[in-house]
Amino acid sequence: MADRADRAGRPEREYEKVAAPKRGRSASAQSKPGRSLALILIAIVALTGGMFLSGNTTPRLGIDLAGGTSITLKAKADQGSAINKANMDTAVDIMNRRVNGLGVSEAEVQTQGTDNIIVNIPRGTNSKEAQQQVGTTAKLYFRPVLASEPSGGSTQSPSPSASPSGSSSPNPSTSPSSSASSKQKASSSSTASPTASATSQGRAVTDALKAGSTPSPSTSASGSSKPSATPSASSSAATTAAKLQAQYAALDCSKPAERAKVGGAAKPGEPTIACGQIRKVWYKYVLGPAAVDGTEVKKAQAVFDTQGASGWQVQMTFSNSGAKKFADITGQLAKNQSPQNEFGIVLDGEVVSSPFVQQAITGGQAEISGSFTQQDAQSLANMLSYGALPLSFQEQSVTTVTAALGGEQLHAGLLAGAIGLALVVLYLVVYYRGLSLVAMASLLVSAILTYVIMSLLGPAIGFALNLPAVCGAIVAIGITADSFIVYFERIRDEIREGRSLRPAVERAWPRARRTILVSDFVSFLAAAVLFIVTVGKVQGFAFTLGLTTVLDVVVVFLFTKPLMTLLARRKFFASGHKWSGLDPKSLGAKPPLRRTRRPAGPAAGSVDPKEA
C-alpha cells in the first residue's frame, strides 16, 4: 500500500523541482548537440595532429615497462634544514650531470616529494655503474692543469702540447682569474700579500679566462717542453700521452655530446681531458692525475672579504693528509707558468674552477678568490664541502628491469586492459542493447583522448606510463562506464514515468549531470590528494586516475549527452525498438498512470515538445 502511494507522491516532487531550473540551461545545450560534438571532434583532431607533429606517437614508457634502472634516493634525515628546495635542486642538477655523463642522454633525475630523488636510467646502460655514479657523494678532485684553451668556436689551432710536454703560455693575463692564495693562520711565513697580488691580476674577470680578449693564447707556445714540471709526466706512458693528445685536439667542449664523453670515466690516478664552462665559455683542459681528493676538504665556505678588495671568496680547510698533499701540489704548481700553475677543481669530470697558485700553501687552509658573485662563491663552496652533492643521500630502492621483463609487463597490462574492456563492453551490450553503442563510442572517445594526452604529456611534463599508471587507466574504464550507467538509468527512469524518449533524455540530464559531477569530484579529490602527498608508484597511479576522471567529465558533457540527444531523434531509439535498450514496454513504463494523477501533466506536455 505504502509503496504505491509513494509513486503517487514522488513524481510530483521530482517533476516540479527538476522543471524549474532546467528550462534555461538544457534548452540551449540541447538545441545544439552538433556544436558540442564538433567541439570535441576538433579537440581530438587537434590533439592527434599535435601528437603526430611532435613526433611522440606513443606514450613514454616508464622504467618498469621499457626496461632500465630506477634508483630512489632519500636525503638523510639528520641534515635538518639543509633539506630544502634549493639544495635538492642542486643535487638533482649534479646527479643529472653524472648519469648523463655516462653517455645516456635520456636518463632523467627528478625530485619527488620534499626529500626524494628519483633517477631513471633507460636500458642499455650499465646499471651497476650508473648506480655507483649516483650513489657516491664525493667525486671532486684537484688536478693540476697541464694545458687548457677555449674550446669550440673560432679557436681551431690544435694544441701540440700534450701532458708530458706541457706547454706554457707566458702571458699571465690568460690565466684563470680566480686565484688561490694562501692565508695561513698557523704559519707565519705566509702573508696577506698573495691575496693582494692575486686580486690585482684576477679581479676583473671572475673565474674565467679572458677568452674574448686573448684569442687562443695557451696554444701559442707549442713545443716548449718542460716535462719535469708536470707531475704527471713520469707516470704517463708515451702512448697514453699521445692518445690523450689526440683526444684533446679533437675535443670540442661546446658540443654537449662530446662533453658527455669526457671526464666521467676518468680514473683519479691517470691524466685526463676535461671540459669546463667558465663565464659561459667552454674551455678544454688536459689534467694531471688527481692530487687531492675532494673528500679531503674538511670544510669550505663562502665569505665576503672585508679587508682586501677581493670581494666574495671561498675559504677551504683541508684534513691533515689533504693539507700535506695540497701543500705538495701547490709547491710544485707555484714554480710553473700559466696555465701550468693552475689546478683544476674537477667535479664529476667537469672543471668547475681552475685557480692558479702563486706559492706553496701549507697548513691546510686556502682561499680561492676572483670576482665571484655571492652565488658563485656559495655554489663553489658547496661543491667543495659536500664533494658534489649539497646533501648526502641514502639509496632507498634500486629497481632494475630487464627489457624482456618490461616488455612482458607491458604486454600483460595491455592484455588485462583489453580483457577488462571486452568484459565491460559485453556487459553493456547485454544490458543496454542499442544504448551500448553510445557507451562504446564514448569509451572510444575517452580512450583516444587518454592515449593522445598521455603521449603529449611525455615530452611536456615528463610523464611516463608505468605499470601502476596502466592499472589506473584500466580501473578508470569502470569510472567512465559508470557515468554512462548513471545517465542511462536516469533516462530509463524517465521513460518508466511514461515520457517519450526525447523529453526523457533532456529531463534525465540535469539530474544525471549533478550525480556525475559530485561523484567524479570525489574520485578526483582522491587522485589529487594521492598525487600531491605520495611518492613513487602511487603517484603514477594517482595521476592516471585523475586524468581519466577529468576526461570522463569532458566526454560525458561534450560527447555522450549530445550524442544521446541526436540519437533520440532517430526512429530506432525514439520508437523504443526492442533492441534499442529503451523499449518502454520492457522497461515497464506505465504512461496512463500519470495522466490521472498529475494535474501538471498538460503543462509538461506543452513544454517538452518545444524543448525536444
Add this chain to the structure above:
Amino acid sequence: MSKLGNLGARLHRGEISYDFVGKRKIWYGVSILITITAILGLAVRGLNMGIEFKGGAVFTTPTHMSASVTQAETYAKDASGHEAIVQKLGNGSLRIQIAGIDTGQSDKIKQELAKDLNLNPEKLAADLVGPSWGQQIANKAWEGLGIFMVLVVIYLAIAFEWRMAVAALVALIHDITITTGIYALVGFEVTPGTVIGLLTILGYSLYDTVVVFDSLKEQTKDITKQTRFTYSDIANMSINGTLVRSINTTVVALLPVAGLLFIGGGFLGAGTLNDISLSLFVGLAAGAYSSIFIATPLVADLKEREPAMKALTKRVLAKRAQASAEEDLAAERAVADDSADAAPAVVGPRNQPASRSRGRGRPSGKRR
C-alpha cells in the same frame, strides 16, 4: 529485455523492495562481526608485509630457466647468507626474494646469483629496497588517507550535510578495515601495490555512496511537507531506486579489475598488477556492500534523531494508524457491499483524495 531491466522497473516503481533500513540492525551486526574478525586478524596474525616494507631484494629471472626452484633457493641462500623465497611464475621465470639485506650488499648478491644461475647480470631484473622505503610509502599513504578523509568530510558536509559525511566516513573506515583484515587473515603479501589498491578504494567506495546520497538528498528535500513517509522510508526507497545502478556500477568496476587479477595472477604470477587488483577486488566488494547496507541506513539513523524528523515520524505513524483503521473499515464495507469491481475502484480513489486532503490540511504544504 533482460530480467534485470524488469527488476529495475519494479524496483523503480517500488513494487518490490528490500527493507534495507528496517533491517539495518542485522546488517550492522554483520558488519560489526566482520570488523571485529578483521581487527582480531590484524592483531593476532598481523599483516604479511612484503620485501618492500622489510627491506631486501627481489630478483626476477628471464623466462625458461633451467634451474629449479629448490636449486635457485640454494643459490640465493649461498649468495646472501639469508633465507630466500623462490616462486615459479606463470610464465616460467623465477622470482627470488631475499629479505633483510641492504642495497649495498644486494648488488654483490646479484652478481653472484647471476653467476650461479648462469646468467648475464644485466638479464636479471632486480628490485632492491632499503628498509625505510616501504615505510615511507606507507607513511605517505596514511598521510594521504588522512588528508583525503578530512577533505571529503568537509566536502560532503557542504554538498550534502554532516550526517551524510559522518556516515560516508564510517563506511569508508569499514571498507578499509575489512580489506586489511582480509589481508591479515588470508596472509596475502602487502606491497606498495596493495597500498595503491587500497587508496583507490577510497575514491570508489565513496563514489558509490555519493550516488545513493545524491538520490536521497533529492527525495528528502521536501520531506517535512508531507506526512506519508518517514526519513527512513525515503532512505530505503533511495537505496532501492539506485540499486540497479549500484549493481551495474559494481559489476562494471569489478570486470576490468577481474581482468587485471586474471592476468596479474595467472599470467605474471605476482607483481604490481596482481597486488593492485587483489586489494581493489576485495575493497570494491566491501565498498558496494557498505554503501548500501551501512552508509545510508546510518544516515537514516542519525537523521531520525533530529527533532523535526522525530516529529515527522510521529505524524506519519499516527496517519498510518488512522489509515489502517480506515482501511479495515473500508474492507468491511467492501465486503458488505459484496460488489466484485467495487474493491479496486475504492482502493485508488481512497488513496488519492486522502493525500490531497492531507495537503490541504497542512498550511506548509499549501506553499507549493
